[in-house]
Amino acid sequence: MSHRPRRRKRPKYRASPGTSPGTLVAPHGALPTRIRAIAYGPNQHEEVEIGPDLDALRQLRRRFPVVWIDVTGISDIARIRALAEMFDVHPLALEDVVNGHQRVKVDRYPNHMFFVVYMAEDDEDLGTEQLNVFIGRDFVITIREEWDRSLAPVRQRVAHTEGRMRRTGTDYLGYAILDSVVDHYFPVLDIVSERLEALEDEVLERPGPALVARIQGVRRELNALRRAVWPLRDVIGELMRLENEAVIAPSTMIYLRDLQDHVLRVIDLVESYRELAASLMDLYLSSISNRMNEIMKVLTIISTIFIPLSFIAGVYGMNFQIERSPWNMPELTWRYGYPIALGLMLAVALGLLLFFRRKGWLGAR
């Protein structure tokens, strides 16, 4: 039974065109907003759930060198706007967050940098989800729709280790978040790779039309991953060019280079899986056409053998009057006429089979 892959939701434009830029409307079906703050310095660390009142946040900011505000769900536009105002987040950047469906990019605003990246989810769906990251001098804000697993390891590193993470600034935290996002592509690609292997087996053993939709499904997933990953290269490249401007600490640079390397590996994998998927399609087409040819060949061979036999039977079914002439079908009166006729049919059948075998048309391929 064929299961057609779930169709990827295509982006719908929400704000009606022509409205003033910066207008914010919570998207239909947005999840409830929840804000967590993780503040830390070399020796301290505090993780607080922030309610509607943002005062707690203001105090954390005063006490700690780095505050990471992790927001999930964007239905509460008012709270998000208040948060944005507290950290001087630019309205256009905030519009991008709320509208969603943004391109992977990095924008530099006076008070902060603004990243849009896509987290890959390694569930059945292989979907991607927009992650918005604001990096300021003393704060990092991450905004996304759902509580995703890929940022959990970063939170744990902040909480449990007193290593490099705690001693460095927001640039390293930003790097750690991006690194976690990129590293999450690998298990997703492993799933893709397994699907491709399974598809390859099926294509060779049980080619059927349902496979086409599934191969196309994997190709679509790879295209989505590609769109998520390719621009990351430029985004990180742009970050690395910021070294001179003292936004990124030189000690973080070597980690950015390593991150870039991971991105390039993900791109390599995506590209080679795309090639593989394309060649699978070719393999499928050749496999299905072989199979159909094989069937038609066997059927036609069966017909071709019986048609001459039927002809012989037809000849001896003719009603020429034996009595009127000795030339009229004397075979019918022979003692062994019938066995000879059957033998003739057998001989013709065997002769044809032999001919086909010699031509190699009967061989198991």
Place this chain on the structure above:
Amino acid sequence: MSHRPRRRKRPKYRASPGTSPGTLVAPHGALPTRIRAIAYGPNQHEEVEIGPDLDALRQLRRRFPVVWIDVTGISDIARIRALAEMFDVHPLALEDVVNGHQRVKVDRYPNHMFFVVYMAEDDEDLGTEQLNVFIGRDFVITIREEWDRSLAPVRQRVAHTEGRMRRTGTDYLGYAILDSVVDHYFPVLDIVSERLEALEDEVLERPGPALVARIQGVRRELNALRRAVWPLRDVIGELMRLENEAVIAPSTMIYLRDLQDHVLRVIDLVESYRELAASLMDLYLSSISNRMNEIMKVLTIISTIFIPLSFIAGVYGMNFQIERSPWNMPELTWRYGYPIALGLMLAVALGLLLFFRRKGWLGAR
């Protein structure tokens, strides 16, 4: 019943080649010219219909910092030329307006910038229409053939809000017009997306030759959109490089960057729909060939089962003389000869069916 998509009118060159550049001839079938002026400053706002006499315009220009002249219909060449002369519009630019079928571009002339962009219409047709925009120090002129919906929101923003729009100069008005044009691509792309989804369903469920023309039609629409959108990237890129020359106010720059981002998103969508349309074509071809193969297979299986049966019937239709020899078709004289023959036929038919089923040639695919 297949409905073939309306064929896109291909551009015909109007002015006979070799004529002096700058010659103006109203295109055949041009709509009547209508001129509206929208003048505004931080606190005032006036919207006037301009008749054949352009004096009213001259006064508006004196009284307001920004005048937007919105022209539709280009049949009245004389009036348009007078308008152009009043604002020192270059004859070559004016020639481009009247001839139509221009490329998306931005040209810098001494007194103004000249844009050619294409507005997308979200009606049945998904056509595009040339919009010519002249941006000078204190004026913006937009010229197009038909009264299009996409500029209405901009006019409303000028009329009803006293926000950023009113306080800023012609550069921001120009941006607002371009932004409205770009934002109008999104609903058009939603229509394309829905068409592609509908086509995908039909391809899988009811593949027929009429689909080819419709898929090709969508591909042609996407190609037209692509030609309209790709060069916008360079046009806006060129605008952004003007920052140093004080043509574009620095405060407008951040909006241009946002506009560029929207353009890139439109391009991404167009490209991914193009890929989708191409893969639909592949899906269709594989679907139609599967269907035909299936039909031919069933037909051939029916023939193949009956041909051996006919052969058996043929054998017992032979006229070998039973009387002359006990070897001649003794079956014909048996008590159960006929039932046995029928049973033999049944056995052969069932045997073949069993063989085909085992080979998997009868399975529901």
Place this chain on the structure above:
Amino acid sequence: MSHRPRRRKRPKYRASPGTSPGTLVAPHGALPTRIRAIAYGPNQHEEVEIGPDLDALRQLRRRFPVVWIDVTGISDIARIRALAEMFDVHPLALEDVVNGHQRVKVDRYPNHMFFVVYMAEDDEDLGTEQLNVFIGRDFVITIREEWDRSLAPVRQRVAHTEGRMRRTGTDYLGYAILDSVVDHYFPVLDIVSERLEALEDEVLERPGPALVARIQGVRRELNALRRAVWPLRDVIGELMRLENEAVIAPSTMIYLRDLQDHVLRVIDLVESYRELAASLMDLYLSSISNRMNEIMKVLTIISTIFIPLSFIAGVYGMNFQIERSPWNMPELTWRYGYPIALGLMLAVALGLLLFFRRKGWLGAR
């Protein structure tokens, strides 16, 4: 009846390889040489046919600021060489003129610039013809094989108007010639467009193998146009970069930019027609295969219906001896045996037809 497109003559190399560069041999079949001079200044204008003696030319050059020498036919190598020497034309450039089959290009020599462009002819053939243009300080030489229509408008503008043309120098004349060449591509592209539309109709209505050759023919014409037009972009780009060097007057620059714009439009059209032609080929293939499939399906359905019927007839043609046993084909002795048999056949035929109709195999597609 299929008419195969005339095959484009492929270039043959004339001078035997290894000869000293600059050797001139009139190509086989060259037309007789004819030289016309058009000399003009702001107020004067003279058009003279130049005979074997070039003295008249020398005098014109002295009297007028701009002399345009328009040569057709290159069989008279001696005269062309004399002309070239009078204007210090470089031997290598002259070799390119005589050998023909040059690439579109612009070469800068000490005394002149040398252009090779291709004029398109809007006749049945859609051929292209090499036009060689030399632009010096006070002269323009154009050399081509046949008297082509595309330069006539330029000559008329020189003759009849006293506008910009007459007041400007050789750079503007050169621009006018190039502009006329480029503008002549538009009607040619209109012809191509009409051919493509006609082919599209035929592909959908009367697909036949002759169409393949005709589609390929149009593709070849488009490829020839493409080779003629693409390099023009670089040629004009290179001209525009000459602004700083005072070769091109600044007032001519704006016209060059307009010309470049026309070239880009021609390129856009050529590319979109190329895409269209490629998709026509796909449409043809799918159309022809649909048609063939339809035929084979109908034929096979006819066979498939009659084969079981023939089987029934065969059964009742068997000769089992009725007399020997009541089990032997008692149907043959029934009163309504024959009508029942015919009715059975009819039932089988109708049953199969019904089955095929339900499967949707009979529907008008």
Place this chain on the structure above:
Amino acid sequence: MSHRPRRRKRPKYRASPGTSPGTLVAPHGALPTRIRAIAYGPNQHEEVEIGPDLDALRQLRRRFPVVWIDVTGISDIARIRALAEMFDVHPLALEDVVNGHQRVKVDRYPNHMFFVVYMAEDDEDLGTEQLNVFIGRDFVITIREEWDRSLAPVRQRVAHTEGRMRRTGTDYLGYAILDSVVDHYFPVLDIVSERLEALEDEVLERPGPALVARIQGVRRELNALRRAVWPLRDVIGELMRLENEAVIAPSTMIYLRDLQDHVLRVIDLVESYRELAASLMDLYLSSISNRMNEIMKVLTIISTIFIPLSFIAGVYGMNFQIERSPWNMPELTWRYGYPIALGLMLAVALGLLLFFRRKGWLGAR
């Protein structure tokens, strides 16, 4: 019998995503670690197996200008880490070594350069294996999984010749290692070339579906080689740009240029073999479809000849009552009725054969 090519193991990501960068875990199934040091100067040369204690290494380093530490097997993480610390190898580079599946690249660290390249193995498998090379001022470290043949010639050159090798520094040793790696691609490509030739023969002589998988297998191998070789060009290009920085001795530069040339040759070969493999696939498809067409044609011709013959036999098998009318099948009573009927059949069969031959449908292709 078809043997399906062994499927290339696809990389699995080992470290769980989100862990702190620089964490080292020995990969599952890593081989035991073995360290050899080859130290040399212009006149001396020593080759020592290094045990768990690295002191011997420290002394060698003091006594010799160049020490080459050749490590195979990366299961003993502790020893490798100790080695890395002794030579100030950066933790991120070490992580790349242990994790494996890196991209071909060169990274510059403060104390050393770090190369990742892939050695090709010329065995049945045509696999590639990661080779990590660290080049410092007085040391070269090579780390790989298995004891590969491709570095043996370099070791021999160090051991046995007192030529250029001994007098130069680590840059030349690094070059020699890369050169050896690149040169090992040639025999591998020879094997690929032979496989392609064998496949070409089989495609033309015995096309079968098993060939598809084998052609795809070779294409996959070529893709792996391509991924290994293409980036080498940039790696060496980057090395050559280091000339100014006195990392690479000028005398080594000319050898780097030669190495680059070899890399480009390998790339050329890989690309042309890729083209060949692609055209093989086309050849196969056309070959297999020709073959199938040929079979179907012969079978259909056989059927087509016998069907009219059967029809004639059918006619004379009709039971019209001769006795009732002289019009009813008088042929049945003719003296030579039967021979005439047989002759008619023969004539029809020969006529059809002649018709087919004239049409060229019987010719040996």
Place this chain on the structure above:
Amino acid sequence: MSHRPRRRKRPKYRASPGTSPGTLVAPHGALPTRIRAIAYGPNQHEEVEIGPDLDALRQLRRRFPVVWIDVTGISDIARIRALAEMFDVHPLALEDVVNGHQRVKVDRYPNHMFFVVYMAEDDEDLGTEQLNVFIGRDFVITIREEWDRSLAPVRQRVAHTEGRMRRTGTDYLGYAILDSVVDHYFPVLDIVSERLEALEDEVLERPGPALVARIQGVRRELNALRRAVWPLRDVIGELMRLENEAVIAPSTMIYLRDLQDHVLRVIDLVESYRELAASLMDLYLSSISNRMNEIMKVLTIISTIFIPLSFIAGVYGMNFQIERSPWNMPELTWRYGYPIALGLMLAVALGLLLFFRRKGWLGAR
């Protein structure tokens, strides 16, 4: 009869990998070495065959400003090495000469430039052969395997004319050699063009599987030419950039530009022939499938006409007992039963033919 194109020999790597660079081993099957020296100055000219002793060469070098040493056959490694040492040829360049199968390139060494180009041979094979050219201040060395025609014209120009050739230095001689090599591509391309035309005719008139291999053969030849010609563009471009460094005389520059132009024309031709060959393949596929479809259609039409006829004959071959009932096949007893049955068959046959003709299935395509 199909003649398969000779398979191009694929390069085998000779020196075992890992050997010290610069090692020279004469390739297997190398031709005997023969050295000719052509020395000349403005007024003198001498052509000498050089034996094992190179002293004669030394003297020529002293007496003439330019010495051209033309070597064919590279089996005598010792003599070639001696020659190389006399002119300070770099060992790495010499290695490239002896190993062969080099890429087209130019390398600059302290004492000379080193070119590798490929001469095309216009014989049946259309092979290419490596030509190595060393250009020093007062010498040019050309080394190749076989005595090729393409350098003969250069030798003749040196010998017989006292023109530009004799007065200029080694740079012009080098140019003349390259020019001769490039000019030799044109007749080769003419041969390719003729082959393509012949193939096109055959594809349309007598499509057969043998054509595939021949089309692929031409494509392979074009690929080989492409690899030989494309890099020449960069090689000559690099030469032209040397102008500033006084290696190339300014007067030679204009000739280099002309040479570059020829190279670009060759590239254009190669590319357009490649397109043509690709479209030939498409044409072939569509032609062969049309032909096969046509055959199958005719065969199926024949069968389809006879199957209903056989059915009618079968009906009247049934043995229903006329005597038992007036309903049982009364037709058999009619006076004109048999002629009516034959007439019915004829009517059915004509009806089907008419139906097929109306559907357009019988038309000559």
